[in-house]
Amino acid sequence: MKTLKSFGLLTLLLVMACGDGANVSVQDLIAEGDLEAIKERRKQLGEQERELNNSLKLLDSTIAVKENNASRPLVTTQEVQTQLFRHYLELQGGVQTRQNILLFPEMAGTLERVLVKEGQAVRKGQVLARIDDGGMASGLAQLRTQTELAKTTFERQKRLWDQNIGSEIQYLQAKTQYESLQSQVAQAESQLAKSIIRAPFSGIVDEVLQDQGSTVNPAAGVAVFRLVNLSDMYVEVDVPETHLQTVRPGKEVIIYLPVLGDSIMSQVRQTGNFIKPGNRSFSVEIPVPNEDGAVKPNLTAIAKINDYTQENAILIPQSVVSENAAGEQYVYTTISDGSTLAEGSEDIVVAKKTIIALGRTTGDNVEVLSGLNPGDKIVVEGARSVRDNQEVKVLASNGTAKK
Numbered sequence: 001m002k003t004l005k006s007f008g009l010l011t012l013l014l015v016m017a018c019g020d021g022a023n024v025s026v027q028d029l030i031a032e033g034d035l036e037a038i039k040e041r042r043k044q045l046g047e048q049e050r051e052l053n054n055s056l057k058l059l060d061s062t063i064a065v066k067e068n069n070a071s072r073p074l075v076t077t078q079e080v081q082t083q084l085f086r087h088y089l090e091l092q093g094g095v096q097t098r099q100n101i102l103l104f105p106e107m108a109g110t111l112e113r114v115l116v117k118e119g120q121a122v123r124k125g126q127v128l129a130r131i132d133d134g135g136m137a138s139g140l141a142q143l144r145t146q147t148e149l150a151k152t153t154f155e156r157q158k159r160l161w162d163q164n165i166g167s168e169i170q171y172l173q174a175k176t177q178y179e180s181l182q183s184q185v186a187q188a189e190s191q192l193a194k195s196i197i198r199a200p201f202s203g204i205v206d207e208v209l210q211d212q213g214s215t216v217n218p219a220a221g222v223a224v225f226r227l228v229n230l231s232d233m234y235v236e237v238d239v240p241e242t243h244l245q246t247v248r249p250g251k252e253v254i255i256y257l258p259v260l261g262d263s264i265m266s267q268v269r270q271t272g273n274f275i276k277p278g279n280r281s282f283s284v285e286i287p288v289p290n291e292d293g294a295v296k297p298n299l300t301a302i303a304k305i306n307d308y309t310q311e312n313a314i315l316i317p318q319s320v321v322s323e324n325a326a327g328e329q330y331v332y333t334t335i336s337d338g339s340t341l342a343e344g345s346e347d348i349v350v351a352k353k354t355i356i357a358l359g360r361t362t363g364d365n366v367e368v369l370s371g372l373n374p375g376d377k378i379v380v381e382g383a384r385s386v387r388d389n390q391e392v393k394v395l396a397s398n399g400t401a402k403k
Contacts, residue, residue: 072348072393075382077334078316080372085313087360087367088254088304089247093237095257095288095299099201099229102209105216106194107131111224114212122199128225131216133195140188147181154178203229204293228297233288234269235301238281246307247271253286254304260294268305308360314372315365320383321358330355332379332386333372334394351379353388 029037105111110132116122157174160166207226210216216224235255239247249271255264272283286303288295321329334349356371372378379386386392 072391073382073385074395075334075351075379075386075392076395077349077377078380080314080316080368080374080376080378082312082314082374085308085310085315085360085362085367086306087308087362089239089243089307090302090304091237091239093235093301093303095233095235095295095297095301097229097233097297099203099227099232100297101200101227102223103128103197103200103225103227104221104223105131105197105218107133107191108217108219109134109195109215111210111212111214111216114208114210116205116208116225118205118208120205122203122205122227124199124202126199127196128199128205129197129212131195131197133192136188136192136195140185140192143181143185143188147178147185150174150178150181197224199227201227201229203227203231230290230293230295230297233290233295233297235286235288235303237284237286237303237305238276238279239271239284239305241275241280241282243307244282247284247305252306255286255288256302256304257295257299258302259299262294264288264295310367313359314368314374315362316368316372316378317364317380318361318366319364320378320380321356321366322383328355329358331372332383332388334377334379334392347394348391349394351386351388351390351392354378 024032024037026041029041111129112132113130114128115130116126116128122128154174154177157166157171161168161171204227205225206228208224209226210222210224216222247268249268251268253266253268255266256262257264266286266288268284269287270285275282284303284305286305288301316331320331322331323329330353332351333354335352336347336349354371354376357369359367359369361367379392381395382392
């Protein structure tokens, strides 16, 4: 093959020499027999051969480079950096309040007066309604009058007895009468208090269930009011027992209320001390600030509990992670091959398979616990089309060649 190539090159030189009208052809020069002229022509042809060989080498090199470039996969890379990583455990629960009760009558009778309306804010102890007491107030007034008389009689008998005047039996009778009437007054006051319905806590009258003038009876089990306190709301969620060590009081929580389209920042207030055998979980209580009263009991809530925080975490897209037959996760990192390419061409690097250990995920990203260091570059787009130790072309983020 080398002989044929040399012969072809010699033929080309002879043709070039013959085609040059300014010079004598090689055949004529040989026929003339001038040795010095033949040597000179030999020297000229040698120089032309060297120039042609250099040109051929340059053309071969260019062809090889272009053919190699055409076979290299196109990829984009991402430089690994550390960042703050917060992992959230997402659970669904419901908004609740401990102060959401129905108020029932404590005595039978006619609902004489209803003093509040639905939606009205009330204070703790405020009178909401009165039930006809059937004359109990009048009876109580008489008992109080009798008690005052018995008190006066007892005090006089006591002064006389202290001075050894009068009989002991008179003193004891007066004392017994006074104490008995005091007990009757207290009992009558307790019974009369049942005719008044009061607010057990401050809140909102959510419903008025009985109209004024209607007959009420505790035995009927019919409520008169529903009272709700919207200032002490909380979300309760069931947390799997596997998170017992990471979900504790004080942990940051983002509460999302889908109906309101709003998120509220809060913290875990209390964690349960009992594992429910049915679902192997424990209860977590999270307070819900409700200054404007927009949050209502039984609203669906999504609680995102911060169960893990890493100040200097390495996060990479989950889509670039692959797994080998041994169950190991890996990514491709890039190493420059040190070649110098023409201006405007892509950067050529070598893709290396790098085994990594993964941690928690967040959205489309996953934490890398080991295998990568800050400053490493990983293959992002095109990661599925490369092989270990393969040369690849790195494109800029916008898909154009890097320069």
